[in-house]
Structures are given as C-alpha cells and as structure tokens.
Amino acid sequence: MLNFLKKTAAKVWAKNHVKQSENYKKNAVEDQQKLLLQLVKTAEKTLFGREHRFEEITSVEDYQNRVPISDYEGIKHYIEKVKRGQRNILWTDTPEYFAKTSGTTSGAKYIPISREGMPYQIAAAQSALFHYISQKGNADFVNGKMIFLQGSPELEEIFGIKTGRLSGIVAHHIPNYLQKNRLPSLKTNLIEDWETKVDEIVKETEKENMTLISGIPPWLIMYFEKLIERNGKKITELFPNLQLIVTGGVNFEPYREKMNELLGKPVDTVQTFPASEGFFAFQDDYTKEGLLLLTNHGIFYEFIPLELYGKPDAPRLTLKDVELHRDYALILTTNSGLWSYSIGDVVRFISKDPYRILVSGRTKHFTSAFGEHVIAFEVEEAMKATVEKFPAQITEFHLAPQVNPAEGLPYHQWFIEFEKEPGNFEAFKKNLDDEMRKRNTYYDDLISGNVLQPLIITKLKKNAFQEYAKSEGKLGGQNKIPRLANDRKIGDFLEIFKISH
Template sequence: MIGESIKKYLAIIWAKNQVKKSQDFKLNAVENQEKLLLNLIKTAEKTLFGREHQFENIKNIQDFQNQVPIADYEDLKPYIERIKKGQANILWTGNPEYFAKTSGTTSGSKYIPISKEGMPYQTGAAKSMLFHYIAQKNNADFVNGKMIFLQGSPKLEEKFGIKTGRLSGIVAHHIPNYLQKNRLPTFKTNEIEDWETKVDEIVKETEKENMTLISGIPPWLIMYFEKLIERNGKKITQLFPNLQLIITGGVNYEPYREKMENLLGGKVDILQTFPASEGFFAFQDDFKKDGLLLQTNHGIFYEFIPLEFYGKKDAPRLTLKDIELNKDYALILSTNSGLWAYSIGDVVRFISKNPYRILVSGRTKHYTSAFGEHVIAFEVEEAMKATVEKHSAQITEFHLAPQVTPKNGELPFHEWFVEFEKEPENPELFKKTLDEEMRKRNSYYDDLISGNILQPLKIIKLNKNAFQDYAKSEGKLGGQNKIPRLANDRKIADFLEKLKAKN
C-alpha cells in the first residue's frame, strides 16, 4: 500500500510538471507551426518528393502552398510503391519504421508510413493526455489498477522489409514498461483476429480484475460492457468499483453517452481523443469541457480548407491564424513521416482559439446532399442527441441515407435507420422532434422542407445488433472500424432495410 501511495504521489507531481511545460505550445501555436513546417521542409529537402517540389526554394508557408498541391492517398501512392520496393529517401529521410495498414474504399488497403521521428509523437500525445487528466483531477488512483485497450491485433507482419500492422497493434509495442504489468488483455488474447471470440476472451480475463482504465471506440466498448453485464448480472461500476477513466475516440461520443451511462451505472470520467494512422491530432485536455486540444507541436503542420470550397480548384488553404470559430474545415496535414499537404478526410470545427480546441464534425466523404442540403455528421449527431434527451430514449446506432425515388409518387425524404436500445414512448413525436432539430441545424434542409421539395424525415426501426450484422458482412467487426453515420447513397441503407424490426 505504501508503494502504491508513493507511485500515485509521484505521478501527480510528474503530471503537473509536464502540463506546465506544455503552456508554450498552447500560447505560441501560430508561430510554432510555421517554424515546424520549415523544419520539416529542411529535413526532407533531399528526398525524392523534396527535389520534385523544389523544397530548397521554400522560405515560408506561401511558398509551400504554391509548390505543394493538396494530395490524397491516390496522389501519394506512387511514392508509397517506391518505398515498398525498398527505395529510401522518398517521402521522408531513410525508410519508414512502420507501415500502418488501413482499409480504404477506392485504394484497397492503404499503407501509411510512420517514421522513427513520428512514432514517439503517437505515444507522446497519449501520455500528455493522461498528464493533463491527472493534473486537473489531482488524482492518479488509476495507475495502480488494471488497464485495457480494445484494439486490433499487435501481431505485425514484415512487408516490403518494413513492420506492418494496424496502428493500435503498432502502438501496443510502445507501451511504457512501467504500465506493462498493469495492462490487459494478454498478448495471446490480443492476437485473436475474430472480434467476437476476442471480446469473449477479454471478458473472461478482466471480469475479476481491478479495472481502473478502459479504452476503445464507443461501439466496441458497448459490446464489451454488454457481455460483462450478461455474464455477471451487474452494471460496470458495480463490477469494477474502482473504474475511474474511460478513453474513447474514432467517432463522436455524444450519441452513445446515454447508453454508456446506463451500462456503467455510475460516474466515470470520459476523455475523448482524435488519433489516426497519420498522427495523434488532438485530445480532451479538460475532462469537464467540450473540445479537443489540437497538438500543434507534435510533428504535424496543419492547413484548413473551408468545407464549402473543399475539392474545388484554387480552394483557400488557411492556417491557424486564419481560422474562424464554429466553421467547418477539411483537415490537411504535412507530417514528419512524409505526408505532404495530405487530405485525411476529416472535418473539424474550432470552438476555441486560446488554446486551439476542436470538435471533429464529420468526414469529407460522409455527408448527405442528394438535394443540395450538404448535411454533415456533426449536424445529424447533434440533432439525434437533442431528440434522444427530449424523449428519454436510447439508441445503439443510426445511419441516414436519402430516399430519392420513393414509391407511390411521394416526395423524396431523408430516411433514418435507427437501432434503439430504449424506444421512445411516442415514435411519431420522436420523429417530428428529430426533423425539427435537423431543420434548426441545417438551413438548406429547412428550405427544402418549407418549399415542399422534401417531405419530413422517416425512421426505420431496426432489429437488435443490426449494425453489428452489417459490420460482419463487410468484414469490419471490431478494432477501430466504424460505420458511417450518413451517406449520399443507399449502399448501407439497402442492407439495413433487410433488418427492419417487425413491430
């Protein structure tokens, strides 16, 4: 017990010192970002990409924007192919330390390079997040309990002479030694590829442990918690009375909050994060407030394209000094792993400038605009959250798709596929409220309804586990896989339609 007390005390002292050191990057983000870009350019000057884009002539941000166009994975793929063939100094100096393998839609599997310089920032951001939490809470009790991250397999393949695997699996090899003995599940369980089998084994390994920190994306946390409750007949905080902290990311937590609180059955602190294979961009530095602190000193230079101009020729490329609050921007990255003016596909919205805090408001490819309304994820998630609260309902998941050609000559409409955990007492009133909340958040949608171009939305109630069934059908059950909340086509909707509840 004395050893545990000393460990907690030292953790608090260390955390407060680290948070104090972080004040500089929070206060000088604009200046630091330009210096960071020029350092990246200087380091990569002699690479193939640097030579082709005349890095030696770049003296400022404007030069960079003039010489390096916005790119996606398809644009960088020829360089990645050279790296696969064993060529060095292509996008960044030397060879990548890892390839993070992600599933793409147009490109098949994507291989995102992570350099030896980039890897420490992936783990460093996670540490910084915990330091901020400990310092704010003035409590580090969780360090003496067991911790779990619901993640992909840590098993790495040697591909093209480079260690390759899912990001979460790569990160598993960089857990500090002082946390390894507290970490679950076992390496053997973590290697299980079938997600349902893996979760069953994790439940068995953890149900009798003193769990104090649990991390993962919301849908899979829910799956884990439900299995624990089913086996033990207790809410999570009864089963794990010392559970202090849940760390989540990948999707917006808010639509899951009510269901999570129900499963937890008691107070647990929640920290939200914004990590990706391309970098760890932001984390919630104040667990009592909305917004994720943008990591402006972590080897990534950021640009922002106003969403309404994204994909258009000569779209403005803004930097931190240019951004406005409560406006949606496509996120563009240049990194110390050799991604240059790279469009990651995420959309962010700033809610603070001092320091710079963001919300992840959607994906550039995930929207509904069959009628010119350009509805984004943030709008549908906020509308659903408000509606659920007003009607004391709970949802497991939902998906929105346009119905352009309804039967019987009806007006077109937005169709919402909803898997309810707890249904509203008055489904018609729930539907009406959801439509009103959407009209408040998107003026184009409001105009389409007012002008009788669209009829009010419709809701299709789905069977339990409908979204898990869809994920299985796509081979995307578990890990960091997530289902789009909205689409501009009916690919997902057509599958979900077959899972309509009978009552």
C-alpha cells in the first residue's frame, strides 16, 4: 500500500509541476530580461557591482556595455578575495559552497554556489524526473533503489565555505523521501580512489532492486562492465526492475549502442546538462531531440557565435536573437555571482518554441591545425552515423591532428577503442571520413585539395582511455575525456596502447 501511495503521489506532483512549467517555456525572453535586472539590483552593493556601476544599469544593453565577457582567469582575483574570507565581493555575503573543479590553464577552479543558487541545482534535477514521470506515466522507479555515481560527499572548509566536487555537494541535498532508497552507502561514497570505489559499489548494489541509475556515460559503462564481469548477466537481467538511466556531462549518443549492449535491452534515458556553474537544461520530451533550456532558474544567458568567439567585436546575443542550427559559445550570469562568464561549452538551438539545445562541444576542444575548425558535435555525429551503418561498437575515441607524418600528407588521426570491430574496417574508415566531409566543408576542401589525406584510425587496447584518465588524476566522478584536441598531448599518450597490425 505504501509503495502504491508513493507512486501515485509522484504522478500527481509531476503532473502539477509540468503544468506550472508551461509559463516559463512560453515567456522565456521576457523572463530572461527581468531576471538580469533583478540579479544586477541584488548585487549593486558588492565590490563587483560598485566597480561596474550596477546602479546605472536599466537594460540588457547597459549591462553588456559595462560588464565584459570573462573566463575563470578574469574573475580569479575576486575568487581569491572570497577565499580569504572577504564578503560582498561577487554576490551578497559569502557563497554557501565552492564547487572545486579541475582546470587546464588555471589549476583547480573554485566556482561559487550561493544560498540562492543551490536550490536551483536540486529543483532542476527534480524537474527532469517530474517531466519524465508526466510524459511516460511511469513512476515505478520511486519504490526501488537508486544510485548516483558521484564524487566524495566529504567537504573541506575555506574560511567557513564548504568546498568539494559538485556531485559531492549535491549528495547533501538529496530530498529526505529519496534518502532511504539511495545507494551507495556513505562509507563507500567517501572512497577517493575511483576504481576501488566502483568495485565497492558493485558489491553493494548487485543484489539490490535497482530502479534508477545516474552518472556520466563512460563511468556508467565502467560500473556496468564490472557488474557483468562478476555476475555473468546483462544489467537488465541483474536488475529486472531497472526503469531509468539519468545521464549528464557529455553527449549520450556516442555511448548509446554500447550502453544498450551492456543493458541487454533499451532502458528509458533522461539526458541532462548540469555543471558547477548551474543546471542549464534537461530532456523534457522523449519524442524529440534536444534539451529544454531552463530560463527561470537564476541564470541569464548570452550567446556568442562560435566563429566570432574571442574577437573583441563579437556580438553578445540574447535568446530573442539566436538562430537555429548555429553554434554558440555559452555565456552565463548567475545568482551565485558569475557575471558574463564564459563556461567553455558550445550549444546549438534546435527549437525556439520552447528553447531546446544540443551541447555541441567546448570552445577549447576543437581540431583546427589546418584551418578546418572541427568541433565535437561534428565528430560525434559522424561517428554515430558510421556506427549505425556498420555492426561496430565503440567504447571511446579521440581525434588529434598529425601535422608532420613520417611520410605522405598530414591527416586527422582517430584513436578508437573498439568493443566490437566492424566487419569491413576499410569501409568503416572511408564512411567515417565521408561523414566528416559532409559535416565540415573546410575539412572537405582540405581533402579535395590534397592538403590532407583521408583520416587514419589507430585501434587501441581495452581500457586505454581509462589509463589516460588515471594518468591525469581524472578517473571517475564528473571528469570527461575530450573527444578531440588541437594538439597531440592525449594522442601521444594513447599511442602507447596502439594495437599493432
């Protein structure tokens, strides 16, 4: 009876929530403009607000004229003041948390999360589940066990500000009604070494009634593989009541076939777009591609056309100005004190009613050694189309330019860890190159003009990418391996794992 009541209550909450959310889907442009002015008004007396004359701002244009685009390096001196205990620097008072992330140029980054910002992280995750329940009419998962593959919930303090990985911070805010259903145990969650942690999670969960599993796709795959290795069963055989996979962090599509293979049969999937800086979007309609952009969750968005990103006169567009199927660098102003902050993600709108996006890459993750500016979305879509055509399964891949080959023309080198190789490898390779040429006209021109030779695939031994992640101290949690790069740092490491022909 209790299980029935719990499931029924979830369906009622979901229906009401989705009905209420229709307003912000319809009024996104107006809501965004109001939100920006509210954020500016709230932060008028902060150091940042005084330095940028927030009291004079009455429009989006005023704001853009006074506040330049900035990355972490640009706000680091403000963050250092906050870390020393100073108040009212970027936002009122001090942050409730610092989400600590690993940076490439800045070392560790400390992203502030305010008392106002934290509830939106939780509300967005709940909203994603409510939309799923409402659309699918399925709330069965609320009665089973749920696992969130995440970082350690142990937090340190910097001048009274609790600091840790975002997923570890979020673990402290799981609603009470989910706590008793949640795995793994606190003891296991506190394990820092990722491989040891996953081994313990496998032991804790293999006999449980798992109904919801959440995490970043490559680490879900690692967890599933260890379960199968220990039990000799596909995941849906081991967990027959598994209802839902919730993913985030990277584009799910390149992992879908591999995931289905491990699962044994398809399981409903909800894709999300969370980050330390905010929770931006989630999949709200399972009949359509794309993620619903959350326009009333304390974040004001600006968009810079990717080809103009970094140029001093680049336009800063708002929602009303964006075009469909064009790539934009995502810029954030948040209720945690980030002001026109370049997060490094690239998005592409596929709908404006409501506003739905695809995450198409990273501003720093591209290959343009020859002027082609290939982005992650293009390589992922080319791989997806090729894998669909050939009976192959990919564990992971990475693209790096080979500018000075020992012989012949330069080329794009694809490092691929196959779970199952294609029957006709040469045809697979040619198809992948053709798909890339279709998606990037500059690359096509370079091949046609004999500047580049067609791509070359280097096959890798099993767990090559895990070994790379381990070497960088980025195994597990929210860490992601770039799908492509403009240098050979990752590629040269992966050469160690090359399968000789």
